[in-house]
Amino acid sequence: MDAAAHDTHDAHDEPHLTPYSVYVGIWLALIALTGVTVLASVVDMKHQAIFVALFVATAKSTLVVLYFMHIAFENRVFWWFLLSAIATFVIFVLLTFADYAYR
Amino acid sequence: MSSDTAMPDLPETNYINAEKGLKSWLTTIDHKRIALMYLIAIGGFFVVAMGLGFMMRLELLNPGEQFLDGAAYNRVLTLHGVIMIFLFIIPSIPAVFGNFCLPIMLGANDVSFPRLNLASWYFYIAGAIVALFSVAAGGVDTGWTFYVPYSANTDANVMLPMFAAFLLGWSSILTGLNFIVTTHRLRAPGMGWRQMPLFVWGIYATSWIAVLATPVIGITLVLVLIERYMGIGIFNATMGGDPILFQHLFWIYSHPAVYVMVLPAMAVVSEIVPVFSQKRIFGYRFIAMSSIAIAAIGSLVWAHHMFTSGMADEGRIIFSFLTFFVSVPSAVKVFNWLATMYKGSIKVDPPMLFAFAFIFLFSIGGFTGLLQGALSVDIHLHDTAFIVAHFHYTMFGGTGVMFFGAMYYWWPKMFGRMYNRTMAYVGFAMFFVGFNTLYFPLFIAGLKGMPRRYADYLPEYHSYHALSTVGSWIMVTGILILFANLIWAIKRGKRAERNPWGGATLEWAVASPPATHQFDGPPEVGEPYDYKIPHLGDDESAGSGADEGKA
Numbered sequence A: 001m002d003a004a005a006h007d008t009h010d011a012h013d014e015p016h017l018t019p020y021s022v023y024v025g026i027w028l029a030l031i032a033l034t035g036v037t038v039l040a041s042v043v044d045m046k047h048q049a050i051f052v053a054l055f056v057a058t059a060k061s062t063l064v065v066l067y068f069m070h071i072a073f074e075n076r077v078f079w080w081f082l083l084s085a086i087a088t089f090v091i092f093v094l095l096t097f098a099d100y101a102y103r
Numbered sequence B: 001m002s003s004d005t006a007m008p009d010l011p012e013t014n015y016i017n018a019e020k021g022l023k024s025w026l027t028t029i030d031h032k033r034i035a036l037m038y039l040i041a042i043g044g045f046f047v048v049a050m051g052l053g054f055m056m057r058l059e060l061l062n063p064g065e066q067f068l069d070g071a072a073y074n075r076v077l078t079l080h081g082v083i084m085i086f087l088f089i090i091p092s093i094p095a096v097f098g099n100f101c102l103p104i105m106l107g108a109n110d111v112s113f114p115r116l117n118l119a120s121w122y123f124y125i126a127g128a129i130v131a132l133f134s135v136a137a138g139g140v141d142t143g144w145t146f147y148v149p150y151s152a153n154t155d156a157n158v159m160l161p162m163f164a165a166f167l168l169g170w171s172s173i174l175t176g177l178n179f180i181v182t183t184h185r186l187r188a189p190g191m192g193w194r195q196m197p198l199f200v201w202g203i204y205a206t207s208w209i210a211v212l213a214t215p216v217i218g219i220t221l222v223l224v225l226i227e228r229y230m231g232i233g234i235f236n237a238t239m240g241g242d243p244i245l246f247q248h249l250f251w252i253y254s255h256p257a258v259y260v261m262v263l264p265a266m267a268v269v270s271e272i273v274p275v276f277s278q279k280r281i282f283g284y285r286f287i288a289m290s291s292i293a294i295a296a297i298g299s300l301v302w303a304h305h306m307f308t309s310g311m312a313d314e315g316r317i318i319f320s321f322l323t324f325f326v327s328v329p330s331a332v333k334v335f336n337w338l339a340t341m342y343k344g345s346i347k348v349d350p351p352m353l354f355a356f357a358f359i360f361l362f363s364i365g366g367f368t369g370l371l372q373g374a375l376s377v378d379i380h381l382h383d384t385a386f387i388v389a390h391f392h393y394t395m396f397g398g399t400g401v402m403f404f405g406a407m408y409y410w411w412p413k414m415f416g417r418m419y420n421r422t423m424a425y426v427g428f429a430m431f432f433v434g435f436n437t438l439y440f441p442l443f444i445a446g447l448k449g450m451p452r453r454y455a456d457y458l459p460e461y462h463s464y465h466a467l468s469t470v471g472s473w474i475m476v477t478g479i480l481i482l483f484a485n486l487i488w489a490i491k492r493g494k495r496a497e498r499n500p501w502g503g504a505t506l507e508w509a510v511a512s513p514p515a516t517h518q519f520d521g522p523p524e525v526g527e528p529y530d531y532k533i534p535h536l537g538d539d540e541s542a543g544s545g546a547d548e549g550k551a
C-alpha cells in the first residue's frame, strides 16, 4: 500500500526502541497506583476520595499514553493531535460547569 | 445510448468491472467501491425514512386520527429521526463522496488505511441491522434524542437503538480518522495545504469533529444503559443523578454533529460554485479557515438546545452569546460563494441549481436558527413546529440538497454516464417547490403555537398542515424523479466525457469511471480553481469566458 510505504519513509527515520526495563518499570508503577486505589478505599476520606481517584486515573493514563502508546517518542504532530483532544475535553467540562456552578 | 462502446475516453476496465461477484464487493478495499456500497446503503435508508416522513404527513393531513394512533405515530417519528440522522445525514456526503473523491483529489490511489475503511462500512451495516432489529422488537418511542428520564424508564427496548447509534458512531470515528491521516500523509508531491481543493478542507474539518465529539455520545449511551440495567444513579434524580447532565452530554455531541452534517454540504457547494461560474474561487483561505472555525466554535454552543430545561441562567446567557458567533463563519462562506459568482460566466446546469437551492434554503434555516439562539425568543419557540421547520431547512435543505447536488455533480465521474438533463430540471423544480410548500407553513404554525411531535392538532392549524402535506406529495414525487433519473443513467445514460463540467480538481483528470488504480504515478498538481489549465480541458470548451478572479 501507498500508505505503508509513506509511513516507513518519513515518520520513523530511526525507529525508537524502548528497552524492556522501561516497560517493566511502567508496569510496576501501574500496579503501585492500583495499590493506592485499594488503600484509598480502606481509608475514609469523605470528599477527598474523588481527588485521589482522579489523580490515580490521570497518572495511570499519562504513563500508558506516553510509553505504551509511544507518544513520548513520536513526531510533534501527534502531540498536537493529543493536545487538541485534551483541550476539547477541558472546554467541554468547563462550559458544562457554566451551568452546574450557578444552579 | 447509441454510442455505447464507441467513446475513446473510456477505459475498458474500471473500478466497477475490475472484479466481479458479490464477494469481490464485500471484501473490497478500493475506496471507490466502498463509496458505492455506502451509496447503496445510505440511499436505501433515505428512501425508507422518507416513506416514514410521508406517512407522518399523511396522518397530519386532517385533525383527528387517520391511520396512526398516538403510540404508533411516536414510533414512526422516532424511526424517521433515527434513520435520517444516524443512517443518512451523518454518513451521507463524507462516506460516499468523501470516500470516492478525497483520495483522488489529493492525487492518491486510496485512503491511508483501506482495510479500516472497509471495517467502517461493516460497522455502519452492523449498526443499521441492530437499528432495524429494534423495529422488529416493537419499536421505540423516545425520539432520536433518547432523553432521560423517559428513555431510562420506558418499557420499550431502548437498548437496541442506542447500541445501534454506538456502532454507527464507531463507523464515523474510524472514517474520520482515516480521512485525517490521508489528508496529512497522502497529498501528491507539490500539493501543499493551500493547493488542496476546498472539498478536502471541508471533509478534513468534519473528520476532526467526528473524531473529537463522537466518543461523547458513545459514552453517554453506555451510561444510560449502565443506569438502566445496573441501577447506578447517573441521570436519574431519585438515585442521585441529574437528568440535565444527559442533555449536556447528548448535545455536546449532537450540536457539533450538526456541523458533521452540514460542513461536507458546504464543501460540495465550494466545488460546484467556481466550476459552474468558470471563475476562480473567491477567498480560498477564508472558505478553508471558516470550515475550521465552524468546527471549533460549533463545539461551544450545544446548550442552546436546553434553554427551557432548567439549567442555570448564567449558563444560558453564555451559550446564547456563543451561538451567535457560529453564524459568522457560515456567513463568510455564503459571501465568498456570491463573490465567486459575481461577474462569472454562470452555467445553470443541474449541479449548480442544487448549489443555488442550498444557499437559499440554508440561509432561511440559518436565520431562523439565530431566532432560536436568542434566549427570550426561544422560550416561545421551543418544542414547536417552528423547530421542525428550522432543522429541516438546515439539514434537509442544506445537507440533503447537497447530497443530491453531489450525486448530480459526480455521477458522470462515478459511473461514466450522464443523466437526462430535462428530467433533472423537472425533478429539481418539483423538489424545490414541494420542499418549501412542505416546510414553510410549519414555521407559521409553530409561531402560532403548534407543538412538535404531536399526532393530532386543534382545527385552527388545519390549513397549515393540509398545505404542508400537499407539499410532501410534490416533494416526494420530485425526489423519486431525481433518483430514477440517476438510476436510469447508470445503464442507459449517454457516455460522459472525462471532464463534462470543466472542473480543475484532480478527479476530473482521471478516467470516467476511474480505474482501480487511478494514478500511475504522482499526478501533476496545479491550482484547483484555475480554469485555464490546458491538459484538463479535454475537447471541452472549459475555461471559456473565465474571468480574472482573485483568490
Ligand SMILES: [Cu+2]
Residues within 6 Å of the ligand: B254, B255, B258, B301, B302, B304, B305
Ligand atoms: Cu445546536
